[in-house]
Amino acid sequence: MRIQAVFEKNERVRHIGHLDIQRAVQRGLRRSGLPVGYSNGFNPHILVSFASALSTGACGQREIMDVTMAEEVSTEEFLLKMNQAMPPEMQLLEARQVDDRHPALTALLKAASYDLLIRDPELSRRLVPAIGPMMEQQTIMTLRKSKSGLKECDIKPMIYALQGKDQHLYATMALTERETCKPGMLLDALKKTAGIPEEENVRMLVVRTRLLGEDGEGRLVPLEKL
Amino acid sequence: MTDYNDRIEEMLEKVQKAPRYTGGEMNAQVKSWEEAPLHFAFCFPDTYEIGMSHLGMKILTGIINDQDWSLAERCFMPWIDMMELMKENQVPLFSLESRRPLKEFDVVGFTLMYEMSYSNVLAMLEMGGIPIMRDERGEEDPIVVAGGGCASNPEPMSPFIDAFMIGAGEEVILEVNRVILDRKTQGLSREECLKRLAHLHGVYVPAFYRAEYNEDGTLKSFEPVSPEFPARIEKRYVYDFDHTYFPTKFPVPYTDVVFDRITLEIMRGCTRGCRFCQAGMLYRPVRERSLETLVKQAEDLVASTGYEEISLSSLSSGDYSCLPELIRELMRRMKDKRVSISLPSLRIDSVLKESLEETQQVKKSSLTFAPEAGTQRLRDVINKGVTEEDLIEKVRDAFEGGWSSVKLYFMDGLPTETEADLDGIADLARKVVAEYFHVPKEKRAKGLRVTVSASTFVPKPFTPFQWAAQDTIPVINQKQEHLREVLKIKGVNFNWHAPNLSFLEACFSRGDRRMGEVLKRAYERGCKLDGWNDQFKFDEWMQAFADCEIDPAFYANRERKKDELLPWDFIDCGITKEFLWREKEKSDRAEVTRDCRQGCNGCGIQRYKGLCSYAEGKGKQHADTGSI
Numbered sequence: 001m002r003i004q005a006v007f008e009k010n011e012r013v014r015h016i017g018h019l020d021i022q023r024a025v026q027r028g029l030r031r032s033g034l035p036v037g038y039s040n041g042f043n044p045h046i047l048v049s050f051a052s053a054l055s056t057g058a059c060g061q062r063e064i065m066d067v068t069m070a071e072e073v074s075t076e077e078f079l080l081k082m083n084q085a086m087p088p089e090m091q092l093l094e095a096r097q098v099d100d101r102h103p104a105l106t107a108l109l110k111a112a113s114y115d116l117l118i119r120d121p122e123l124s125r126r127l128v129p130a131i132g133p134m135m136e137q138q139t140i141m142t143l144r145k146s147k148s149g150l151k152e153c154d155i156k157p158m159i160y161a162l163q164g165k166d167q168h169l170y171a172t173m174a175l176t177e178r179e180t181c182k183p184g185m186l187l188d189a190l191k192k193t194a195g196i197p198e199e200e201n202v203r204m205l206v207v208r209t210r211l212l213g214e215d216g217e218g219r220l221v222p223l224e225k226l
Numbered sequence: 227m228t229d230y231n232d233r234i235e236e237m238l239e240k241v242q243k244a245p246r247y248t249g250g251e252m253n254a255q256v257k258s259w260e261e262a263p264l265h266f267a268f269c270f271p272d273t274y275e276i277g278m279s280h281l282g283m284k285i286l287t288g289i290i291n292d293q294d295w296s297l298a299e300r301c302f303m304p305w306i307d308m309m310e311l312m313k314e315n316q317v318p319l320f321s322l323e324s325r326r327p328l329k330e331f332d333v334v335g336f337t338l339m340y341e342m343s344y345s346n347v348l349a350m351l352e353m354g355g356i357p358i359m360r361d362e363r364g365e366e367d368p369i370v371v372a373g374g375g376c377a378s379n380p381e382p383m384s385p386f387i388d389a390f391m392i393g394a395g396e397e398v399i400l401e402v403n404r405v406i407l408d409r410k411t412q413g414l415s416r417e418e419c420l421k422r423l424a425h426l427h428g429v430y431v432p433a434f435y436r437a438e439y440n441e442d443g444t445l446k447s448f449e450p451v452s453p454e455f456p457a458r459i460e461k462r463y464v465y466d467f468d469h470t471y472f473p474t475k476f477p478v479p480y481t482d483v484v485f486d487r488i489t490l491e492i493m494r495g496c497t498r499g500c501r502f503c504q505a506g507m508l509y510r511p512v513r514e515r516s517l518e519t520l521v522k523q524a525e526d527l528v529a530s531t532g533y534e535e536i537s538l539s540s541l542s543s544g545d546y547s548c549l550p551e552l553i554r555e556l557m558r559r560m561k562d563k564r565v566s567i568s569l570p571s572l573r574i575d576s577v578l579k580e581s582l583e584e585t586q587q588v589k590k591s592s593l594t595f596a597p598e599a600g601t602q603r604l605r606d607v608i609n610k611g612v613t614e615e616d617l618i619e620k621v622r623d624a625f626e627g628g629w630s631s632v633k634l635y636f637m638d639g640l641p642t643e644t645e646a647d648l649d650g651i652a653d654l655a656r657k658v659v660a661e662y663f664h665v666p667k668e669k670r671a672k673g674l675r676v677t678v679s680a681s682t683f684v685p686k687p688f689t690p691f692q693w694a695a696q697d698t699i700p701v702i703n704q705k706q707e708h709l710r711e712v713l714k715i716k717g718v719n720f721n722w723h724a725p726n727l728s729f730l731e732a733c734f735s736r737g738d739r740r741m742g743e744v745l746k747r748a749y750e751r752g753c754k755l756d757g758w759n760d761q762f763k764f765d766e767w768m769q770a771f772a773d774c775e776i777d778p779a780f781y782a783n784r785e786r787k788k789d790e791l792l793p794w795d796f797i798d799c800g801i802t803k804e805f806l807w808r809e810k811e812k813s814d815r816a817e818v819t820r821d822c823r824q825g826c827n828g829c830g831i832q833r834y835k836g837l838c839s840y841a842e843g844k845g846k847q848h849a850d851t852g853s854i
């Protein structure tokens with residue numbers, strides 16, 4: 001049996017990298033005393049996986065973990081024990097049991113929604129109005145950091161929704177192994193349209209609000225509902 | 227969160243390793259500022275990764291937070307990048323938990339573990355908005371206290387610290403806090419508060435003591451300014467070590483720290499009496515925790531931290547009287563929880579070997595041995611009770627047991643050391659290599675690695691070598707050069723350290739109040755984070771000595787006379803000066819002193835009733851006293 005749980009990574013711990021978050025969850029599972037499954041082998045580790053790595057510096061409102069249990073455990077018990085075992089900065093919000101044959105989270109993940117807070121109101125007043133003109137372009141070219149260096153790519157097909165209000169940008173963008181539009185790439189493109197020089201630092205708080213998958217009719221729905 | 231929060235958030239986006247400054251770990255205790263009247267900032271004068279590995283901090287913050295009238299928050303030395311940003315943005319050094327500047331706390335406490343962190347204390351005070359010099363602090367400023375191993379010679383830090391806690395901090399910390407709470411609630415003046423602190427047993431308040439010097443620079447007198455203060459400061463002891471406070475939980479860092487595991491302090495003190503070892507002298511007598519207590523502590527901590535590993539800590543864990551039983555019991559209880567026990571590598575004896583093979587729980591990492599000196603003569607001088615046969619036998623056991631990596635620790639520059647002693651190091655290394663090849667090929671693990679490390683000897687206060695001269699830097703360099711030559715042996719790696727840091731350490735460890743001037747000057751010249759190779763600015767330090775017209779050789783390279791008044795003589799650390807001198811004379815004759823388990827050597831601790839079980843004939847008799 002597996003349990004999928006939605007958890008948050010709040011602002012205080014947003015600078016913790018993904019590997020450390022993984023370890024924090026593993027230690028939380030150990031503290032919880034829940035009957036978790038372990039891998040075989042000389043150095044057994046807890047069978048837990050995550051839908052997506054959240055970058056250093058970003059908060060997550062609804063991140064998802066998938067834990068293989070050694071014994072049947074109710075979702076109520078799982079939530080109760082885990083929330084005692086996890087720091088206030090990383091509490092679990094909901095959980096469900098899934099069948100062992102349920103596809104892996106990473107295989108289902110298609111996109112993510114973000115709430116991007118532009119810290120400087122002045123800059124947000126220039127960025128938000130640039131959304132319309134940018135989205136009207138044929139292509140939205142921006143640079144993507146990859147292992148082999150910077151690559152130019154068109155993010156237009158990867159932006160599924162984008163709105164701006166006050167200091168916030170609300171975006172839904174592709175997040176798969178093949179195609180990902182990161183918040184930083186979106187910001188770069190928007191800066192270009194707004195005429196803000198590349199070297200000007202625009203402070204932005206990234207909050208990933210939801211992870212999304214596709215239902216039978218090709219609609220984006222929360223991953224934890226699939 | 228405070229007014230600085232926005233600026234702090236912005237800085238955190240720019241620094242490397244932001245989690246050093248953000249807290250929020252599991253079990254981090256965040257108490258309400260308003261509800262606890264006394265606010266204690268527990269400062270570790272080095273980076274987060276080092277400080278969070280320190281057991282003493284977990285014990286003391288635990289004790290303070292357990293009282294409903296006090297809270298403790300943590301503070302560490304920021305890295306250079308953060309320091310620069312703080313300066314640029316005018317953000318004072320803040321605590322991890324509530325992000326308050328140090329100056330808003332009632333007590334700011336530093337733990338002094340090694341001399342090379344002293345400059346960080348100054349940096350943290352200044353960044354925290356507190357005058358560095360204690361005599362410049364006013365009624366608004368916190369009381370700055372310090373404790374830890376280095377407080378046994380408090381003098382070099384005495385211009386900066388209001389009150390030192392000598393000995394076991396867990397015994398005295400609440401008494402100190404009570405007085406400081408009175409300052410707050412009864413409106414005591416700073417002066418009155420310091421006076422009350424000075425009357426506490428085990429507390430040294432430097433403002434009430436005066437040092438005078440002879441023309442040759444040696445100490446002429448050291449006395450309290452008024453007879454109301456004790457002439458000697460007696461350290462505090464933990465009498466009932468089995469029942470003394472030990473936290474059932476402590477913060478679990480998110481990021482890698484130096485010791486990221488559960489540490490069980492299985493005993494305090496050591497019976498062996500190695501003459502170079504300050505900890506072995508200072509933490510006398512030996513006090514063991516019972517197996518039941520340790521197993522309970524281990525279970526509590528595994529449940530509250532989720533750690534995967536437990537290590538046993540003490541000065542000489544192999545001497546713990548029921549070590550095999552303890553390890554077996556821990557392994558039995560931890561097996562299902564998949565917690566590994568890291569063993570004191572020095573006692574892989576035959577009894578244990580079986581149970582290890584059975585459980586397969588031990589990682590075959592490298593084994594460590596510390597013969598310290600290369601010849602039997604020199605080992606007798608330092609009273610390191612190890613023979614070559616002992617060592618070789620244990621190495622053989624290890625190689626037969628599937629280990630292939632061995633570390634050997636030595637010191638260079640020990641008193642009376644000659645070239646023959648250095649050559650002895652190479653001989654030992656060669657014998658260890660030969661032992662490996664004696665094990666049949668199909669039985670031994672592949673990849674022999676013998677690492678020989680040599681550190682430079684630093685004479686320490688409260689040891690029989692407190693009168694000794696440290697070798698000068700050129701002499702150490704020559705010796706290390708010689709070692710590099712003779713240690714060109716296949717399969718052997720040699721590690722050494724430039725002696726500069728050890729030289730400075732020697733100045734501070736036996737320094738007097740004037741070393742405080744040098745420290746201040748060096749800090750003004752930009753010295754900080756001296757324990758970090760890439761930050762250590764030796765030339766600036768030497769310039770600081772020159773600026774103050776103080777000769778470092780006076781502290782490091784001078785042999786003291788028997789009747790010289792030493793800057794730390796007013797501290798009573800249990801062991802007497804007479805005992806130390808006796809030991810020094812025996813050392814001159816290369817005569818060994820027996821292990822306390824074989825009989826009391828009259829070190830001075832026997833004066834305290836109910837403290838040393840061996841002195842009172844209640845010690846557990848132990849057959850094996852020959853292990854390393």
Ligand code: SF4
Pocket residue numbers: 510511512822823825826827828829830831832838839840841
């Ligand atoms: S009092 Fe005696 S037995 Fe106890 S530590 Fe001192 S010398 Fe050893």
